[in-house]
Amino acid sequence: MSGSQTSEQRSAASLPGYRRVLRVEPGEGAVLAMLEDDLHCMAVRLRHDGQRVLAVEPLMERVPWTVCPGAADMLVRTFKGVPLDEVTARRDKQANCTHLHDLAVIGAAHALEKAPVEYRVVVSDPRETNAGPERQLEIRCGGRLMHRWVERGGRFVEPAGLVGLSALTMRDWVASLDTGDREAARLLQWASLVAHGRTMTDEQRRGSLAMRPSCFTMQPERVGQACMANGINDFSAGGRQPLEGLHDAFEAAYGP
Numbered sequence: 076m077s078g079s080q081t082s083e084q085r086s087a088a089s090l091p092g093y094r095r096v097l098r099v100e101p102g103e104g105a106v107l108a109m110l111e112d113d114l115h116c117m118a119v120r121l122r123h124d125g126q127r128v129l130a131v132e133p134l135m136e137r138v139p140w141t142v143c144p145g146a147a148d149m150l151v152r153t154f155k156g157v158p159l160d161e162v163t164a165r166r167d168k169q170a171n172c173t174h175l176h177d178l179a180v181i182g183a184a185h186a187l188e189k190a191p192v193e194y195r196v197v198v199s200d201p202r203e204t205n206a207g208p209e210r211q212l213e214i215r216c217g218g219r220l221m222h223r224w225v226e227r228g229g230r231f232v233e234p235a236g237l238v239g240l241s242a243l244t245m246r247d248w249v250a251s252l253d254t255g256d257r258e259a260a261r262l263l264q265w266a267s268l269v270a271h272g273r274t275m276t277d278e279q280r281r282g283s284l285a286m287r288p289s290c291f292t293m294q295p296e297r298v299g300q301a302c303m304a305n306g307i308n309d310f311s312a313g314g315r316q317p318l319e320g321l322h323d324a325f326e327a328a329y330g331p
Contacts, residue, residue, distance in 0.1 A: 087197040087198065087199045087211035087212060087213045087223070088197050088213065090197075090199035090200065090202075090211060090311075091199070091200050091309075091311045091312070092197060092198050092199035092200040092210075092211075092270070092273070092311050093112065093113050093196075093197070093198040093199075093200075093266070093269070093270035093273045093311075094112060094113065094195075094196065094197060094310035094311055094317060095110065095111070095112035095113075095194075095195075095196040095266050095269075095317065096109075096110070096111055096112075096193065096194070096195050096196070096316075096317035096318050097109070097110045097178075097181070097193070097194045097196075097262065098110075098191060098192070098193040098194075098318060099181055099182055099185045099191060099192045099193075100191045101185055101186055101187065101188045101189065101190075101191070104122060104123060104124065104125075105120055105121065105122045105123065106120065106121050106123070106182045106183070106185060106186040107119075107120045107182070107325070108120075108121075108178040108179070108181055108182035108185075109178070109318055109321050109322075109325070110174060110177075110178055111137075111317040111318050111321060112196075112266070112269065112310075112317065113270075113272075113273045113307050113308050113309065113310060114137075114139045114269065114272050114273070114305075114307065114308075115137060115138060115139065115174050115269075116135075116136040116137035116321060117133070117134060117135050117136060117137075117138075117172075117174055117175055117178060118133070118134045118136070118178065118321055118324075118325045119131065119132065119133050119134070119150065119175055119178040119179050119182055120132040120182075120325070120329065121154070121159075121162070121179060121182050121183060121186060123159055123186060125159075125187065126158060126159060127156065127157065127158050127159065128154050128155055128156060128157050128158075128159060128162065128183070129155075129156075130155065131150055131151040131153075131154050131155050131179065132328075132329045133146075133147040133150045133151065133175050134147075134324065134325050134328050134329070135147055135172070135175070136321060136324050137304075137305050137308070138172075138304050138305065139272070139280070139303065139304055139305065140284075140292045140301040140302065140303065140304055141300075141301060141302045141303075141304045142291075142292050142297050142300050142301045143172055143291065143292050143304070145291065145297070146171055146172035146175055146290075146291035146292070147172075147175070149167075149170060149171050149172070149291055150171055150172065150175045150176065150179060153166055153167050153170070153171055153176070153179075154166070154179050154183075159183045159186055159187075160183075162179055162180055162182075162183035162184075163180060164176075164177075164180055169288060169289055169290060169294075170291060170294070171290070171291055172290060172291045172292070173265075173289070173290045177265065181258070181262075184258070192216065192217070193216070193217060194214055194215070194216050194221075194259065194262055195214070195215045196212075196213070196214045196262065196263060196266040197211075197212070197213045197214075198210055198211070198212045198213075198266060198267055198270035199211040199212075200273070200274060201274065204227060206227045206228050206232075207227055207228025207229065208227070208228065208229075209225065209226065209227045209228075210225070210226045210227075210267075210270075211223075211224075211225055212224040212225070212226065212263055212266075212267055213263075214259050214260075214262060214263040214266070216255075216259055221255075221256060221259035221260075221263075222256070222259055222260055222263050224237060224263070224267075226241075226242075226267070229241055231245070236248055242264050242267045242268050243268075245264060248260075249261055249264060272307075273307055273309075277303060280303065281303070284298050284301060
């Protein structure tokens with residue numbers, strides 16, 4: 076059908092839009108997970124003995140809200156001393172910065188592996204169509220395409236298994252996938268939601284804080300104190316690449 080042909084012709088990587096890179100580097104007794112996108116630049120290192128988290132080292136280099144850095148201490152309290160196999164998404168995620176929390180979880184999942192893992196995400200800016208705004212979404216792992224989705228009017232139209240679902244109603248589909256595909260799908264699902272922040276006005280971003288207490292900053296006791304911090308970094312326009320310089324910033328904070 077013509078819609079499918081259009082999406083194939085318009086690869087997300089060739090379009091203006093949101094970019095996210097997530098890299099996990101396991102090593103002897105520690106694993107470092109790093110993330111950068113248009114709105115965030117963060118890293119978490121978990122030091123461990125092969126079974127249990129001995130120390131949690133979070134870095135928040137760039138954040139959207141002024142109160143976000145307070146979430147670093149919350150992450151330490153959440154995961155220090157926890158067995159590696161219990162560093163999961165079920166542990167107080169909404170009380171944490173969700174991005175730091177996700178980095179800790181994916182870091183623990185790959186902590187005992189030998190090779191780094193790198194995911195690259197692209198979500199195109201919305202393009203108006205007769206069926207509503209259309210976005211192209213892609214995620215690659217180590218350069219290999221893992222998922223390519225097309226969203227139109229807030230619902231997926233490709234691939235077939237996702238047709239009619241949205242990023243908020245696709246949990247069962249994601250759970251049905253094999254392990255590697257499932258991890259990549261979750262990362263693309265989360266990125267698809269964050270990517271909306273790129274095209275919001277300042278007023279819309281401020282309004283989004285009051286939607287529900289879904290992260291550290293949005294909790295009732297601190298949401299009123301939040302002011303916008305850093306602006307949007309448009310990686311699709313070229314220039315500095317995601318994660319560039321983050322290793323150096325992390326070692327300056329914590330050492331090698």
